Amino acid sequence: MADPAPSITLYEYGPSRSARCRWTLLEAGLPFTSVDEGPSLVGSERLKPFHPLKKVPAAEINGKPLFESAAICTAIADLVPEHQLVGASGSWARAEHDQWVSFTLSEMECWVWNTDMNSRVLPEEKRISAHLRQNGALFRRGARVMDSVLADREYLVGNRFTITDIIASFAVKWGQSQGLIDDFNHLQNYLERLDTRPHSTLNRIGNFQT
Ligand SMILES: N[C@@H](CCC(=O)N[C@@H](CS)C(=O)NCC(=O)O)C(=O)O
CATH class of the missing domain: 3.40.30.10 (Glutaredoxin)
Incomplete structure (x- = not known):
């Protein structure tokens, strides 16, 4: 059964x-x-x-x-x-998944999140704007790496769609909404490719209110 x-x-x-x-x-x-x-x-x-x-x-x-x-x-x-949405625990594909998830969250997403927090999420009196430009530069440093990796492959792990792409593309899309990937063609193509999937939720990103 x-x-x-x-x-x-x-x-x-x-x-x-x-x-x-x-x-x-x-x-x-x-x-x-x-x-x-x-x-x-x-x-x-x-x-x-x-x-x-x-x-x-x-x-x-x-x-x-x-x-x-x-x-x-x-x-x-x-x-x-x-x-086969993620490599099996213990496989090299799983190690690569963990690598890209950590990279996405610690080298890219934290910077766009900080920018959003300090430009629209927090109440005005709590915002600190001094590092907004630096946030953009640091996001782009990580995004440039991902852009170059996607120059000769369509997906991040095993050249097939996995949840690594779901996790990474959310941060890429977030960066796009802040105007940070305009010159990263491979990342733009990546978003377009993923958004053709019937279940994509990429169009939900933005317009976050608390
Ligand atoms: N690292 C967490 C972030 C969770 C998070 O910050 N969620 C936001 C919405 S996207 C939230 O609930 N914010 C409310 C707050 O920061 O108090 C994750 O990926 O789940």
Whole structure:
């Protein structure tokens, strides 16, 4: 008898990083319950059992809470190994997945997030604008690496679509929304290529409000 489908609840808000998890769930073909109450969900007590900072995304998978978008996407992909959405644990493809996820979050996404925080998310009196230009330069330093890697391949791991591309493309798209990849043609083509996938959530990015 086939295993029962896992029970999955995704706490999400449309344009947030939860879009990564929604896209992964759709690629995985897994049923899930969505809790999306708009921006009021972010920071609400409803999230406390699932995220210690009451952020989105958060998930409950088979009764267990999980936070951090990349961790949620990877856990979902591991539930459906037949879809080959991520390399198996212990494989070199998995090491490359971990490499690109870390690179995306620590060399690219943190800079555009800091810019958004200090230009539109935080209340005006809490914003610090002194390093906005530096944020852009540091994002571009990481993006240039990814752009050159994508010069001769279509996807980041194993030259096939995986959730690594879901995680990375969200940060690339975020950089595009800040005007930071205008001269990176391979990254622009990468976004266009990924956005042709029927389940792409790339068009959700932007317009984040808290
Ligand atoms: N590294 C986390 C970031 C989570 C995060 O900062 N989420 C934003 C929405 S995209 C949020 O909930 N912000 C509210 C806040 O910072 O208090 C992830 O990838 O899941």
